[in-house]
Amino acid sequence: MGASKTDLFTEQQNELASMAKALAHPARIAILQYLVKTNACVCGDLVEELGLAQATTSQHLKELKNAGIIQGTIEGASVCYCINPAVWKQYKQLFNSFFGEVSLGNKCC
Amino acid sequence: MGASKTDLFTEQQNELASMAKALAHPARIAILQYLVKTNACVCGDLVEELGLAQATTSQHLKELKNAGIIQGTIEGASVCYCINPAVWKQYKQLFNSFFGEVSLGNKCC
DNA sequence: CTCCCATATCGCAATATTACGATGATAGTG
DNA sequence: CACTATCATCGTAATATTGCGATATGGGAG
Numbered sequence: 001m002g003a004s005k006t007d008l009f010t011e012q013q014n015e016l017a018s019m020a021k022a023l024a025h026p027a028r029i030a031i032l033q034y035l036v037k038t039n040a041c042v043c044g045d046l047v048e049e050l051g052l053a054q055a056t057t058s059q060h061l062k063e064l065k066n067a068g069i070i071q072g073t074i075e076g077a078s079v080c081y082c083i084n085p086a087v088w089k090q091y092k093q094l095f096n097s098f099f100g101e102v103s104l105g106n107k108c109c
Numbered sequence: 110m111g112a113s114k115t116d117l118f119t120e121q122q123n124e125l126a127s128m129a130k131a132l133a134h135p136a137r138i139a140i141l142q143y144l145v146k147t148n149a150c151v152c153g154d155l156v157e158e159l160g161l162a163q164a165t166t167s168q169h170l171k172e173l174k175n176a177g178i179i180q181g182t183i184e185g186a187s188v189c190y191c192i193n194p195a196v197w198k199q200y201k202q203l204f205n206s207f208f209g210e211v212s213l214g215n216k217c218c
Numbered sequence: 219c220t221c222c223c224a225t226a227t228c229g230c231a232a233t234a235t236t237a238c239g240a241t242g243a244t245a246g247t248g
Numbered sequence: 249c250a251c252t253a254t255c256a257t258c259g260t261a262a263t264a265t266t267g268c269g270a271t272a273t274g275g276g277a278g
Contacts, residue, residue, distance in 0.1 A: 003263055004236070008160045009135035013142070020132035025266085026118035029125050029207075044224065051117045056267050058226060077275050078224050092208035098138075099201035112233055113266070134236085153254065165237050167256060186245045187254050 019091055022067035027052060027060050041080035128200055131176035136169050150189035
């Protein structure tokens with residue numbers, strides 16, 4: 001085995017988990033922070049910024065694109081990446097409601 | 110290779126990524142939601158609750174314990190798990206500040 | 219058209235994750 | 249003591265992720 005048994009869980013649980021998976025790598029965190037920091041399109045600096053090989057960087061970008069949290073638009077010879085604000089907000093809200101569900105009344109053993 | 114190159118990134122990026130990794134599985138989301146919902150110790154119901162084998166469930170619990178977000182205390186023959194409120198709050202804050210860093214001024218291409 | 223530049227994709231190797239049965243360890247019961 | 253219930257750990261198999269070199273693809277420059 002080794003594959004997640006996604007059919008055992010609710011949509012919502014699978015969605016939250018796959019959102020978390022998109023963030024579950026420091027390179028992808030770094031990409032997102034860089035995009036947020038510059039608050040604009042970034043065309044080719046990411047490879048140098050990260051210190052990973054071009055192929056590896058491209059793969060991480062692809063995963064972030066699959067998750068929908070970034071978008072890339074072709075700008076002549078290169079590609080410009082930026083945050084997708086709608087999805088970003090959705091992430092923020094879902095994580096927030098997940099963490100904020102309860103007051104955590106310390107009723108622990 | 111296949112190992113993350115954690116030395117390329119900042120502490121903060123690695124920490125956020127490993128926090129996200131702890132959440133990056135629907136079973137672990139389900140465990141946390143269940144613990145939050147019952148807002149108390151849970152002793153043995155998790156195996157039936159999840160539908161996974163006992164060994165698998167125990168492994169997920171171990172990962173959550175390693176992440177610090179839950180704690181287990183031995184209660185006679187069984188073990189009681191509950192949310193660690195301090196770490197939970199820390200997670201909430203870190204994710205919140207990550208997502209809230211910027212106004213996202215739609216300056217996209 | 220030919221030559222570069224920037225990205226994407228393919229193929230591979232190394233490692234990590236997920237899942238489970240079998241087996242330990244420990245606390246309580248009779 | 250033997251017996252059971254509960255949970256952890258080991259060993260193993262299947263699959264996923266990470267990383268990179270090599271190779272495609274597609275748009276400018278000359």
